[in-house]
Amino acid sequence: MTTPDTSTHSVIVEREFPYPPEKVWRALTESSLIEQWLMKNDFQPVAGHSFNLRSTPVPNWDGIINCEVLVVEPNRKLSYSWGTLGLESVVFWTLVATEGGTLLRMEHSGFPSDQDASYKGAQYGWKRFIGGLEQVIAGLQ
């Protein structure tokens, strides 16, 4: 169930690397390289390709993230869907050549606006109760 609208939230991380976009692109799109910094995977840089990211399974979570490649513009843009544990979200990478190398931007969007309920819940100690699932998500790290 995907309902992309303005009420969802994003995580954005940006960092400049002293390497050309071509090199950063390889790290983002070659399966064996992706495994070294993200997770085991069967990624292919082909729009429409479905793939999994696999981390260590924990109780109640098989460690699998279901993805589909959405956008491939070599050395510039890469996007894939990111679905796991009831979360339907999208990861969007942007590479911009700079004087010193590459500015890499990652936007992970589609987090439910019910997030507010999560913060309220935390105040009431709900966070402790859902500790099991919190651990599951922490396992992502």
Next chain:
Amino acid sequence: MPCAADNLFRALADPTRRAIFERLTRDGEQTVHALTERAGVSQPMVSKHLAALKRAKLVHNRRQGRETHYQARPEALAPLVDWIGHYGAFWHSRFDQLEDLLKRMDK
């Protein structure tokens, strides 16, 4: 306007119900009988609680012979998870690993 989180909070507001859900999350699928033995309340009460959990999509059930087996659906808690906090930390650490990888590549 009730949202998914409202339904979840309501379903989980009752301590007995919460205990049943936690047990299913921790120990995996169980029969109503097994749940009743440890719930400290009667079987009709346990069934009532399970029905409430099912309405909130926190559990699903299957019949096998004369027994009904219940299983937790932890993904139903998704609206309550602090996704932003978790993924914020997750991606920052992955960017660090990416930086390490880039340093190692093509040496």
